[in-house]
Amino acid sequence: MSATTQTLPETSELQGEEKTEGLSKDKIFHILQTQRRRYALRYLKEHRDEVKMRDLAEQVAAWENDTTVQALASKERQRVYIALYQSHLPKLDEEGIINYNQSRGSVERGPLAEQFDPYFETTDTTTDETANSESPIDDDRWFSYYRWATVMSAGLFGAAWLNFPGISAISTYSLAAIVISLFAFISSAQFTFQ
Template structure:
């Protein structure tokens, strides 16, 4: 790639994406939204490759990934202008040019419900119901306030759990798609 070129050539993009570790680097930095250390990257990528939590990694797995990132993958991303790799500081950060690569990865947010609306609607319904109990407005005159509060508390917990499952499923689907690009 020439240094005068500001756009990434398609062959270069495919070259960058041809390796799962480079895809993982771009995915991790993009979803994180800020720079990371090589140690953080190596730990997370080794955990993904071994399908275990970062805390369960042994030094050998972490070191193997670290060496390949340090010697091969990070310099390549830096050479193509996708990331800024500071060897002295041991940090990596995506550049604006990375957006040209990210569009090929399954990291875009999927259409998920606007949960803010659900939370506002639930809170509004809870306030109205509790006002109905406090003011003795039928049909709330026969329902204890504690029962009304309990029903809305359970509804809130269910909504939070639903949002959590939906959000984590999207992240897991993205990782599976990254692995299957090989």
């Protein structure tokens, strides 16, 4: 019996240590299920020192509205600020993920914030920055190809509808096959060359 008695405290001590060491995956995923919390944690990962809550809220609002901080409307700022102030930041502070001083309006990473870093790795690594800097150019190029294919397809169907000579003689099925082939060609080229 004494061996069993000695084993139980050791097990409970280990469980206690696990709880203080970090959050469970379920808790991490629960925290990350809200976009505003993800944005807030991402911002704090990028700014490791203490930040003003106002700056954090403005950047989160800009990301949510796919714009810049300077272009934000007052309502967009206010809506995000209030939600962070009343709900999201206190929740993250309560879990030990951030240190949130509501009266001073300051926020900084807490002891458990590093557990969330792997979920934001794509924004921090040098190779990803290089890939991301080249990616918009490639995306714009392929977007341009798709845009022109769409214009040409619409023009082709428009010409058939208006009974242009030569084009009106082509059946609708043949026109559809031409359009599908055009997009298939561009898609396969993008897959091959990207």
